[in-house]
Amino acid sequence: MYESRPENMHPFWMPFTANRDFKSTPRLLVSAQGMHYRDVDGNRILDGTAGLWCVPLGHAQPRLVKAVQDMVAQLDFAPTFQMGHPSAFELAERLMSYTNHRFGQVFYTNSGSEAVDTALKMALAYHRARGDGTRTRLIGRERGYHGVGFGGMSVGGIANNRKTFGSLLPGVDHLPHTHNLEKNAFTRGEPEYGAHLADELERLVALHDASTIAAVIVEPLAGSSGVLVPPKGYLKRLRELCTKHGILLIFDEVITGFGRLATPFAFDYFDVEPDLVTMAKGLTNGVVPMGAVFSKQHIYDAFMQGPAGIELFHGYTYSGHPLACAAALASLDIFEEQKVLEHARGLTEYWADAVHSLKGLPHVIDLRNLGLIAGIELAPIPGKPGARAFDAFKRAFADGILIRVTGDIIALSPPLVLEKSHIDELFGKLAQILKNLD
Numbered sequence: 001m002y003e004s005r006p007e008n009m010h011p012f013w014m015p016f017t018a019n020r021d022f023k024s025t026p027r028l029l030v031s032a033q034g035m036h037y038r039d040v041d042g043n044r045i046l047d048g049t050a051g052l053w054c055v056p057l058g059h060a061q062p063r064l065v066k067a068v069q070d071m072v073a074q075l076d077f078a079p080t081f082q083m084g085h086p087s088a089f090e091l092a093e094r095l096m097s098y099t100n101h102r103f104g105q106v107f108y109t110n111s112g113s114e115a116v117d118t119a120l121k122m123a124l125a126y127h128r129a130r131g132d133g134t135r136t137r138l139i140g141r142e143r144g145y146h147g148v149g150f151g152g153m154s155v156g157g158i159a160n161n162r163k164t165f166g167s168l169l170p171g172v173d174h175l176p177h178t179h180n181l182e183k184n185a186f187t188r189g190e191p192e193y194g195a196h197l198a199d200e201l202e203r204l205v206a207l208h209d210a211s212t213i214a215a216v217i218v219e220p221l222a223g224s225s226g227v228l229v230p231p232k233g234y235l236k237r238l239r240e241l242c243t244k245h246g247i248l249l250i251f252d253e254v255i256t257g258f259g260r261l262a263t264p265f266a267f268d269y270f271d272v273e274p275d276l277v278t279m280a281k282g283l284t285n286g287v288v289p290m291g292a293v294f295s296k297q298h299i300y301d302a303f304m305q306g307p308a309g310i311e312l313f314h315g316y317t318y319s320g321h322p323l324a325c326a327a328a329l330a331s332l333d334i335f336e337e338q339k340v341l342e343h344a345r346g347l348t349e350y351w352a353d354a355v356h357s358l359k360g361l362p363h364v365i366d367l368r369n370l371g372l373i374a375g376i377e378l379a380p381i382p383g384k385p386g387a388r389a390f391d392a393f394k395r396a397f398a399d400g401i402l403i404r405v406t407g408d409i410i411a412l413s414p415p416l417v418l419e420k421s422h423i424d425e426l427f428g429k430l431a432q433i434l435k436n437l438d
């Protein structure tokens with residue numbers, strides 16, 4: 001049995017982690033069931049973040065566990081280059097129905113980062129396939145997070161994720177972010193102010209010329225940089241401008257896909273149709289890594305016009321892995337049969353009330369919510385950005401609730417199958433923690 005002494009822990013170089021701090025006071029999870037984790041000391045921890053936003057159906061769903069177990073015994077691996085297996089095709093069909101056939105195809109990856117790089121490459125290759133090969137520029141947004149591949153990092157707009165890695169992709173520009181505490185602090189749902197920020201795309205078009213721009217990529221709701229809810233009308237405006245200028249619009253739905261806003265996708269919630277959509281996380285309930293890209297039929301069609309042979313020189317060994325397909329198919333069944341979206345929808349007002357009940361507590365400078373997401377922004381300790389929220393995270397873990405922090409913002413995104421009692425526990429404990437923070 002593994003013994004978690006700090007001196008044993010150095011070989012694992014942990015991702016997005018303060019390694020030295022963690023290894024001096026580790027937090028080790030050993031099992032999970034429903035809404036809870038259990039740590040190495042046997043403590044139950046209420047999952048306020050669905051792992052990393054990726055477990056909408058709760059942990060150890062028996063049906064999902066069985067689907068994966070059955071598949072590993074039946075077909076542990078099968079290539080999808082120049083051959084295939086039935087579940088990959090069945091899942092593609094199911095996913096397209098899940099979008100009401102507003103998208104034509106799905107391309108499988110293994111993560112959100114790979115989905116983003118795939119979508120960016122598809123956008124570039126799409127224009128080229130249509131004889132529009134000058135469209136090579138990619139537009140992201142400040143404070144955007146699109147994973148850690150070179151493409152996603154380049155269009156992303158979180159300074160710490162970019163600045164230590166030297167030169168990134170050339171030919172990338174960024175829209176301004178939409179976060180504005182002065183105008184929008186403590187808004188319930190979508191803020192009123194800021195739709196005009198989409199018009200900044202006109203400025204970039206004037207600067208670079210539309211004929212050089214391939215795609216705009218945004219998260220419909222920015223998660224990793226601290227739950228930035230889009231202003232009313234912003235995404236529709238962005239869609240109009242992209243259409244006007246022949247630019248593809250990519251929604252990165254890695255966290256918003258699969259019910260986070262109590263609709264299948266954020267594009268359903270905002271009633272805006274992008275050309276490409278990236279997803280991961282909730283696609284398999286986090287059980288087996290899988291990402292994907294949805295493409296509009298016209299994008300796929302553009303690739304099917306050329307000479308016979310491979311149409312897109314891109315793919316991953318594990319694209320459409322049988323275990324991931326089994327998990328995704330079982331997840332879709334559970335979403336449908338257990339009416340998970342309806343359940344989530346029934347909780348969004350209760351959730352919003354709980355989020356905004358924190359108003360007036362020490363250090364709280366903003367509260368934001370949409371669907372089953374919350375952002376709680378704290379005033380930073382002068383000279384120590386992020387320290388106050390990180391302290392809250394550690395205290396929360398010790399008190400039996402899992403929260404997530406980014407800078408001085410606490411982000412909550414629980415499994416969608418939670419009950420009101422879980423919301424009460426989460427916010428009750430959080431309120432006490434906020435009262436006791438330095």
Ligand SMILES: Cc1ncc(COP(=O)(O)O)c(C=O)c1O
Pocket residue numbers: 110111112113114116145146147148219223224252253254255280281
């Ligand atoms: C919007 C968005 N895009 C991409 C990613 C990257 O996904 P992954 O960590 O699976 O590579 C994330 C991860 O949180 C994300 O939130």
